[in-house]
Amino acid sequence: MTALQKYQRIEASGLWRPNAQAQRREVIVSIGDATLVITDTKEQALAHWSLAAVARANPGDLPAIYHPDGDPDEVLELSANETQMIDAIEKLRQAINRTRPKPGRLRLYILGGVITLALALAVFWLPGAMLNHAARVVPDAKRSELGDRLLGHAQRVTGQACQTPAAETALRALARRVAVQDTHVSRIVVMRSGVSETVLLPGRILLISRRLIEDYEDPGVAAGFITAELVRSRQDDPLKQLLSAGGFLETLRLLTTGTLPDDALAAYAETVLSQPRSPIPDDALLVGFAAAQLSSTPYAYALDVSGEATLPLIEADPMRTRPVPTILNDADWVRLQEICNG
Incomplete structure (x- = not known):
């Protein structure tokens, strides 16, 4: 992904906690190969979040708070000063979301197809079928x-x-x-x-x-x-x-x-x-x-x-x-x- 390669050179500092009971600690955040990499100040890896599973807890607000999709207890907080990293994460999330299948849209297409078929039957088949039925039963x-x-x-x-x-x-x-x-x-x-x-x-x-x-x-x-x-x-x-x-x-x-x-x-x-x-x-x-x-x-x-x-x-x-x-x-x-x- 071109955007991913572009943002792999960006780093930012933030606050991270692994669970709700843990203390927040200062970390370094970078973008890896389809992951958000969280390391400590000694560059030891603490967590790898899949970019496809990064969720934002407070869209539009600052500081930006992120967590892995489905695990709101593990939190990464990026301050308002880290706008470059925040923008990068948001753009990558949008790009990934555009490539995901849209089950709601698929359901809409299916529903539209069913309605179209029902209307076609009502217009073209039902009148003739009812006419033949009436001729038989009257x-x-x-x-x-x-x-x-x-x-x-x-x-x-x-x-x-x-x-x-x-x-x-x-x-x-x-x-x-x-x-x-x-x-x-x-x-x-x-x-x-x-x-x-x-x-x-x-x-x-x-x-x-x-x-x-x-x-x-x-x-x-x-x-x-x-x-x-x-x-x-x-x-x-x-x-x-x-x-x-x-x-x-x-x-x-x-x-x-x-x-x-x-x-x-x-x-x-x-x-x-x-x-x-x-x-x-x-x-x-x-x-x-x-x-x-x-x-x-x-x-x-x-x-x-x-x-x-x-x-x-x-x-x-x-x-x-x-x-x-x-x-x-x-x-x-x-x-x-x-x-x-x-």
Whole structure:
């Protein structure tokens, strides 16, 4: 250490005692190889203190009083006249202290790392984990309740849904007919406006545009759009869509209180009606149509009258070589097409 070599030429006189019961005696103090050397006036060594273990009992005061770290009974006193030695000892102590590990700082770094990790988990992992947990644990009855409330808010935007007693039987029959594996529709609601195709709400309440019923002679079109919505819901749970739109706090509120506020549901009802539907891969659609025993061709031509954009759904129609089981009888289909005229 450069500073150590510099100060090894300094000597000073002082008073030293080896313990609390001993008398103080005059000594010569010098700086050795990483030690503070204490000798008597005959230059006989009395003590060697490691510079790394020198502690000051009265920082800033004079005379300066030093002792080995952990042994305050052994004392070295340097008078105010020995400022050169006092300054040297202080500078060496500061230099040594700078090289020591800082356990407090390490703890601070560790604590900061833990807090950063916790914040990262809270921001990036916890919301998704809570969303998935909510989608697993919310019971069907609560999903149906949320779906009914959403339907009520949606009708404030779209107007009252179409409904006639005669068509209700046809809607129930259509709901029973269309299912994709274990995914089904609990209720079909025909909307006068505000819905371009189909929207599935929590509780398996499906909103369908009146045009998909009134503008086509084949019930396979409406059944196809319902099937596509069921396939979409297997990829993106309607309850998760609702909670994602509301954010982390709404998910937490549903898990802790079992409900969601009306203003959150009203805002989502407007959003879900206006936002574009997420695309569905053709292979997933074909699997869904096969499971529902429905032809994908009417649906494909309803999406694109030329069939060019939906050619895979036409060419790979799972029912191309098989008869399609009846979707609705003629009487029910006619009643359903008149549902918005009632």
